[in-house]
Each structure stands twice: as C-alpha cells, then as structure tokens.
Amino acid sequence: MSSEADRTQPAEIGSTGHGNTRQRILDIALDLFITQGYDATSIRQIAERLGFSKASIYYHFASKQDILMALHYKLHEVGREALGSVQVPATSPEAWMALLDQLINEILEYHDLFVMQERNRAAIALLHHERHVSEHDLLEDWFHTALSDQDIGLRDRVRMACGFKAVMGLLDLVGDVFSEVPSQVLADLLREAANDLMSPKLVESHPA
Amino acid sequence: MSSEADRTQPAEIGSTGHGNTRQRILDIALDLFITQGYDATSIRQIAERLGFSKASIYYHFASKQDILMALHYKLHEVGREALGSVQVPATSPEAWMALLDQLINEILEYHDLFVMQERNRAAIALLHHERHVSEHDLLEDWFHTALSDQDIGLRDRVRMACGFKAVMGLLDLVGDVFSEVPSQVLADLLREAANDLMSPKLVESHPA
DNA sequence: GTCTATATAGGGATAGAC
DNA sequence: GTCTATCCCTATATAGAC
Structure with missing residues (x-):
C-alpha cells in the first residue's frame, strides 16, 4: 500500500532484539x-x-509534530483500508450497522491510536491545518460526513449518530469500567445494542 | 449553596455594561x-x-490553572445540583433512563463547559492530582462509577453505557452535523433512541 | 485595576564531537 | 546513532509604577 516500508503491520514487534x-x-x-x-x-x-x-x-524525527504525524498517519492507513470496500455513504440504518460492525473491529485492534486521536483533537487539528493533510480517509471524519447527509430522515440520522457514538464511546470504557470483560464478549453485546438502535420498534415519522 | 458569591447563575450576563x-x-x-x-x-x-x-x-486569577479550575468548578456545581435528588446508583435500565433524561437537559444548558471538559482531560486530570479536588460530584465520574456496579447484569451495563455515551457523544454533533436541528427536537429524538436502547426487545441472558 | 519591565524556567531544535 | 553544549524563543509569573 505504501511506497517502501512494509514492516508497519503488527506495529511494534521488534525484529531481533536491538529493536527499532x-x-x-x-x-x-x-x-x-x-x-x-x-x-x-x-x-x-x-x-x-x-x-x-x-x-x-x-x-x-525532524520535529515533535512529526512524531504526532506518524502516529496519526497510521490511523489514516487503517481508515483507507477499512473504507476501501465502501465508497458511497450508507443511507439506511441497515447499511450503517454493517459499517459499525467493521468499526468495532478496527477500534478493538487499534484501540490506543483511537484514544490518542480523541484526546488530542486540538493538536491534530493544528497538524492538519499547518501541513495540509487531507482528512477524508480518517474514519471519524468519514462517519461525520456521512451523518450530514440531508437525504436521510432526521430520526434515522439521530439513531445512526447514537450508534456511532456508542461504539466510539466504548473506547474509554474498555480497560476501565469493562476491564474484566473479554473484548469479544463486549463487542458482541455492543453489536446487539447497536442493532436494536438501528432497527427501531415502530416507524411512522419517516419522510417519503 | 456556596459561601458568598451567588451571582454565578446564568453565567455571563454582565450586570450593567462595564461588565465583570x-x-x-x-x-x-x-x-x-x-x-x-x-x-x-x-x-x-x-x-x-x-x-x-x-x-x-x-x-x-492567581494562575493559569486557576482559570481552568474556575471553569471546571462550575461543572462541579452543576453536578452537585443535578445529583442532589439521586444518591444510590441506578441498578435498572429504567432508572438509568431517568438519569439520562436529566443529563440531556444539563448538557444542552452547559454545552460548552461539557465540551471543554472532554477536550482537556489531561490538563484537568493534572488539576485534580495537584490540587486534590474531589471528583465525586462530577457528572461524568458519577456515571462511570455507577457503570462499574458488578451487581448489574453485563448485558444491561453495556446498554446503559451505550446510552450514556450516545448522549454524551451528541455533544460534538449538535452545532456541527445537527446544527440545523432545534435542540429540543434533537433532545426528543435522542430520548426516544436511548429509551429503545434501555428496554431491549427480548430478554433471556439476565442473571437471577 | 491596569500598565511596563523583568525574573525565571523550560521547551523545541541545531551544531558538531564521537 | 547517540552524545554534550548551546541557541533561541515563548511561557508563566512577579514587582512595582500609575
């Protein structure tokens, strides 16, 4: 995917012992x-x-910002990868649920990077501003954009947003409130909850 | 509630024009x-x-930290106020929903303070550490503690957490993705969604 | 209550030896 | 690749005049 280095997969397993x-x-x-x-x-x-x-x-590293940049860039890669399959924003709660499903996997795998991102919004915003980094293949921004789609009924949009934020929010809680719960169990319960959210019990206020 | 100054209610309406x-x-x-x-x-x-x-x-202000402190302290007041009615953590999704209901109101009213809090976690953590501020009457911490209650079934805890995070998460989205939507409309849709989340369609994995 | 001037510290970053 | 030494800048905070 990138130009030269492809030792960037599992992140940190030093090859021999002298370590990178x-x-x-x-x-x-x-x-x-x-x-x-x-x-x-x-x-x-x-x-x-x-x-x-x-x-x-x-x-x-050339600068302190470059370190932040490198970490931030990893999430860009993850985003591009995960978004490779879908292009057009999901306009139905069902399609949205499929995306949340993927997102849960990504979050579990790159947990720390996601947390870092969330806790340093200001610094990363500066990064984007000063270095002209495109934000369009960042998972969070992609979801945000998708949620802005005015063609989707408001009621659905709110529920989609709730599902998204519930998933993202569990980020903080895993390892804290839910530290004793295996990730996979938590993920399944989360999926179940999000699913309920995405298929409301009764429908009437849908436009058209 | 406090010792002397009670001009701290609606926050910022300057009394005359020379302004505080x-x-x-x-x-x-x-x-x-x-x-x-x-x-x-x-x-x-x-x-x-x-x-x-x-x-x-x-x-x-005696220091830069003191400015942060003052802002942070306002949320403490809000927390104490809102939590005045309830003492014991809500052990059922229904009781939890009632709390979320209150929380939505507080968030809408003190939106900026909540956002500030969320975006400066590290700095505020330092504040607590260095100045020995008790965190027990902060809304977010209170909810966190409540979610740690092992007596509640895991399935319920996850859904309670989802509801909480969905509500807190709408914080960023109001004024951005949902800027065209009146707060009250958004709040109602949010309540409806949270409600669905808190009363799952079928139950079987409840402990005892 | 607000100003100018200053003390003091620490941060990011570079030069050049090894 | 890592070191020591140093430059330069900005930040918090204080002193004392007005």
Whole structure:
C-alpha cells in the first residue's frame, strides 16, 4: 500500500532484539500522548524513558509534530483500508450497522491510536491545518460526513449518530469500567445494542 | 449553596455594561480552551482578546490553572445540583433512563463547559492530582462509577453505557452535523433512541 | 485595576564531537 | 546513532509604577 516500508503491520514487534528505535519512540510517545496529552509531553520526557538524550530523538524525527504525524498517519492507513470496500455513504440504518460492525473491529485492534486521536483533537487539528493533510480517509471524519447527509430522515440520522457514538464511546470504557470483560464478549453485546438502535420498534415519522 | 458569591447563575450576563472582567476572562478562556486546548492557549492570547495586557489577568486569577479550575468548578456545581435528588446508583435500565433524561437537559444548558471538559482531560486530570479536588460530584465520574456496579447484569451495563455515551457523544454533533436541528427536537429524538436502547426487545441472558 | 519591565524556567531544535 | 553544549524563543509569573 505504501511506497517502501512494509514492516508497519503488527506495529511494534521488534525484529531481533536491538529493536527499532524509531518504533520504540512511537510506542513511548503514544503512551505519553494518551496519559498527559501531546502539548504537555516534552521531547525530554520521551528521551528519558528511552534511556537516550533529548537530541537523539531528532535523528529519527525532524520535529515533535512529526512524531504526532506518524502516529496519526497510521490511523489514516487503517481508515483507507477499512473504507476501501465502501465508497458511497450508507443511507439506511441497515447499511450503517454493517459499517459499525467493521468499526468495532478496527477500534478493538487499534484501540490506543483511537484514544490518542480523541484526546488530542486540538493538536491534530493544528497538524492538519499547518501541513495540509487531507482528512477524508480518517474514519471519524468519514462517519461525520456521512451523518450530514440531508437525504436521510432526521430520526434515522439521530439513531445512526447514537450508534456511532456508542461504539466510539466504548473506547474509554474498555480497560476501565469493562476491564474484566473479554473484548469479544463486549463487542458482541455492543453489536446487539447497536442493532436494536438501528432497527427501531415502530416507524411512522419517516419522510417519503 | 456556596459561601458568598451567588451571582454565578446564568453565567455571563454582565450586570450593567462595564461588565465583570473576571467573567469576560472566563468566557474567552472557555472559547480558547475548546478550540485550541488548554496547553496551547497562552495568557497572552487571552489578554489580547480582552484588550488588556498579560499581567492584568493575574489580578483576577492567581494562575493559569486557576482559570481552568474556575471553569471546571462550575461543572462541579452543576453536578452537585443535578445529583442532589439521586444518591444510590441506578441498578435498572429504567432508572438509568431517568438519569439520562436529566443529563440531556444539563448538557444542552452547559454545552460548552461539557465540551471543554472532554477536550482537556489531561490538563484537568493534572488539576485534580495537584490540587486534590474531589471528583465525586462530577457528572461524568458519577456515571462511570455507577457503570462499574458488578451487581448489574453485563448485558444491561453495556446498554446503559451505550446510552450514556450516545448522549454524551451528541455533544460534538449538535452545532456541527445537527446544527440545523432545534435542540429540543434533537433532545426528543435522542430520548426516544436511548429509551429503545434501555428496554431491549427480548430478554433471556439476565442473571437471577 | 491596569500598565511596563523583568525574573525565571523550560521547551523545541541545531551544531558538531564521537 | 547517540552524545554534550548551546541557541533561541515563548511561557508563566512577579514587582512595582500609575
């Protein structure tokens, strides 16, 4: 999919043992960006955890923003991949449910990246603004756009939004409130709930 | 409820016209903290919008954190108020729905404060840590705690969580995706959806 | 209550040795 | 690839005049 490096699949399994320093930096940064936020995290802090000096970071990344960029870009890849199959926004709750189904898988697999994204909206918005990154293959933006479709009845749109936010919201709760629950069990219950939401009990206020 | 000042009700209506500078600072800060984030917002920026110099801010607030604190504290008040009626966590989806009902009202009324809170989690966590603020009368924390109740069946807990997250999530969407929809219409559709979620179509996996 | 000026600290980033 | 040393800038916060 990308141009050269395809060692970017399972994220962080160091090949031999000397480990990819670049990847270690990304792992540490991901953790700190989640717990402290991007702005409150200094290069010094990252270097400290790494066991190296501050300057050494700049051999692997041109700037602090570049680290954020790299993490953010991974989600772009995930988005492009997941959205590869569907192009046109889903205009029915049923089709929407199929998308939520996929989304749940992605969220479970790339949990930390999603959380990081959500907790650093401001910093990432700046990134987009300053570096002219296209946002159209980001999962969250795609869903947002789809929800803006005025051709869908308002009642359906609200329910679709609820389903979407319920799924995204479980992000915080897994590992906290639901830490004792296996992901797959949680995912199934979530799917069931979303499904109920997407097929309302009775219908009357539908337009046309 | 508090000790002395009770001019804190509708938030920002300046009494005469000279306006409460302190309140103007809070309004500006609230806006900037939402759009740029707490860390990325400088005192200089706030002062600039105010038309005053940087130092003048420090006459009204002891520190930048104090500004965040004041905003955060308002949500505490809201929480205490709203939670005054209920003490024991709601152990049934029906009781939970009643709480969501209240929550929707609070969110609509204090929309910006809620958004600010959500977008500056890290900074506010620091606040709690360094200043030993009790979190127990914050709406979001209260709901979180309630959801951890192991006595509630897992299936119900998940649905309660979904309802909660759906309600909280509509926060971002109002004014964006649903900007053309009157709040009350949106609120009603939201209530309807949450209600469906809280009373599943068929039940069998309930424990005891 | 608001100003100017300043103290102090820490951050991002670069230069150049090893 | 990593180090030490350093530059430069901006930020929070304070002192003291008005």
